[in-house]
Amino acid sequence: MCGCTPTYTAFVRTKKKQNKTRVMAPKNIVYGTVEVAQEDTPEDDTAATNPLDDDPDMPSTAEGPPRTATGTAKPGDPSENQTRIVWRNVILMAALHVVSVYSFFFLTWKCRPYTLLWAVGMYVCSGLGITAGAHRLWAHRCYKAKLPLRILLAIFNCMAFQNDIFEWARDHRVHHKYSETDADPHNATRGFFFSHVGWLLVRKHPKVIEKGSKINLRDLIDDPVVRFQRKYYQSLMFFFCFVGPTIVPIYLWGETFWNTLCVATLLRYCFLLNCTWMVNSVAHLWGSRPYDRFINPAENRLVSSLAIGEGWHNYHHTFPWDYKTGELGWRINFTTMFIDLMAALGQVSDRKVVPKATIVARKKRTGSLVAAAGCD
């Protein structure tokens, strides 16, 4: 869940909006960053309608096995006690993984060095399209980006092929707001496989659809880059994820078609998918919880290494508005380095950070280390 309770706010002011009270803290500009003790996140609103929401994978019914979190299915409701498998996705994912495993063991050593470098470069760029783009910029609004960078990140996002920015950000806001309940798209209480990839192989739980339709997405709709990418997503994704990465090595250094297709395109795509999914699975199951021991998201170095900085997940779920998604900035966090570089180039402003005092207070209040020391 987002850390949205007012308890930890150092300075509180309230304002009336739509008959509800919202809590905000003063913002202090420090070296190009904005200190925000308590975020006023877009997902806190409850706008009901969503004109862009024509997600074809938003079916009517779905349910998984029993779980331990809140939001358990009502007994006797047949629509909430069955999992509907999407066989098309199962077949495509299985085929992708078979080809990728084969490519890793039998084709990578046949590739030219430039092709391998190209694959790594594409992995980093497409990863940034998710981490710096869909996640930190569009889902959480952790910083502001000028149009050229937003366009670049939208292209990188197409390379990653994890659904368009709008859909990714919507699912992620639901994930934070209803973390580890039935309304969480990749509810980790349903087990490792479900939170890793299984959630993409079955119909969405009705609670995901119900709650997702109430998330405020106006800021995404108002962004012309998000609208354009969503409108032409199929064509853009096909070109930037598959066509471009495949033909460049062929024309620039004479790589064979099958080597570049299997390694630079399919293996690279499959690898990034699994790195991203590990944030939802591994980082929700294993690791330390120094900021909030009452939630499952954890600090995981391996995930941070593979997901270019997104593995500091206990911190991120405690302070989801911090643009670093981790307390220590550049520590195993390539995405933060990239955002800082873009800030130095004048493309980024208003990077939100959590004041040190707020972090220390939260650690003392809910952190696992304090509890272990018997000080809580």
Ligand SMILES: [Zn+2]
């Ligand atoms: Zn999470």
Ligand SMILES: [Zn+2]
């Ligand atoms: Zn997040």
